[in-house]
Amino acid sequence: MLVILSGVAGAGKDTVRKELMNQIEGATSIPSYTTREPRADDIPGETYHFITREEFENKIKEGEFYEYDIHHENYYGTSKKILDEKARTGIVIKDIDVNGTEALKDTLTDIKVITIFLRVPKEELQARLENRMDRLPRDEIILRLNRFDYEESKISNYDYVLKNDNLEKTVEIIKAIIEYETKHGK
Ligand code: 5GP
Numbered sequence: 001m002l003v004i005l006s007g008v009a010g011a012g013k014d015t016v017r018k019e020l021m022n023q024i025e026g027a028t029s030i031p032s033y034t035t036r037e038p039r040a041d042d043i044p045g046e047t048y049h050f051i052t053r054e055e056f057e058n059k060i061k062e063g064e065f066y067e068y069d070i071h072h073e074n075y076y077g078t079s080k081k082i083l084d085e086k087a088r089t090g091i092v093i094k095d096i097d098v099n100g101t102e103a104l105k106d107t108l109t110d111i112k113v114i115t116i117f118l119r120v121p122k123e124e125l126q127a128r129l130e131n132r133m134d135r136l137p138r139d140e141i142i143l144r145l146n147r148f149d150y151e152e153s154k155i156s157n158y159d160y161v162l163k164n165d166n167l168e169k170t171v172e173i174i175k176a177i178i179e180y181e182t183k184h185g186k
Contacts, residue, residue, distance in 0.1 A: 002087045002111055003178060004104065005095050007118035008144065008151050010128040012164045013095045016118065019171045020093050024178065027091040030082045033059065036074035049079075067103030072143055078104065087111045091178065098154035105157070114181050116174060117158040120165070122148055 003020075005013045021027050034048045035056050044050050051059075056075045059065060068077030078100065086092045088111060096104065101115055120128070125148065129141045136144075155161050160177055164170045 001091050001178075001182070002083070002104070002108065002113045003091060003093045003174075004101050004113060004115045005093065005118060006098055006101055006115070006151070006158070007120065007164070008125060008148050010125045010132070010144065011118045011120045012128075012167065012170070013118055015167060016164065016170055016174065017093050017095055019167065020174055020178075023171065024091060024175060027093055028086055029093050029095075030079075030086050032076050032078055032094075032096075033065075033068075034074055034076045036072070036076075066107050067100050069097065069099045069103075071097065072140065076100070083108075083111070098151050098157070102154070102157060112181070114160070114177065115158045116160045116162065116177065117155050118162055118164040118170065119152075119155070120163070 005017055007013050017029060021029060031046060031048050033051055033056060035051060035053050036048075038044060038048070038050050042048060042050075053075065056068075056077065059077065060068060064080060065077040066080050066083060068075055070076075076097075078094075078096065083092065105113055105115065122145070126141075126145060129136060129144060162170055162173055
């Protein structure tokens with residue numbers, strides 16, 4: 001099963017994902033490939049596989065991605081091989097944007113996919129982005145805020161939409177969703 005968490009940067013996807021992985025036995029995440037620079041809190045091979053543009057474009061040519069997209073001028077893509085290996089047998093929790101989610105839902109026919117969108121009010125998002133540990137540059141904050149309306153316009157594509165105003169509550173709700181979907185899945 002693949003559990004997709006979407007929502008704008010700063011919506012808390014990463015914190016929620018880590019907490020779910022702590023609390024659900026056997027739940028894992030999988031790294032995407034990206035051409036962006038690693039940040040201080042990145043662990044290569046775990047948060048992402050960091051590769052060059054040229055390497056990424058070769059992988060596109062070889063058909064190695066289920067989907068890929070450009071974000072903030074960098075490529076991001078979901079590896080067919082890595083996803084197949086993990087999602088067929090266990091629960092994979094993955095943070096993917098709205099375009100990637102649409103592409104994956106269309107492509108993955110024999111892996112169960114649950115899509116969850118985490119919402120956060122725009123004013124709160126701005127405050128969170130400005131206070132991030134890794135101190136994003138001003139122009140990156142503006143880029144991300146501009147993406148807010150676009151991402152919000154896609155929420156009707158999601159199975160579940162949650163307001164992420166309390167970590168513990170959000171995690172409990174998602175655990176209940178996963179339990180329900182595991183029992184009543186297609
Ligand atoms: P960040 O650089 O902040 O980790 O991620 C930037 C954006 O890329 C986020 O919106 C994240 O959801 C998206 N992203 C991460 N991995 C993938 C992927 O494999 N495919 C797509 N389409 N987007 C991704």
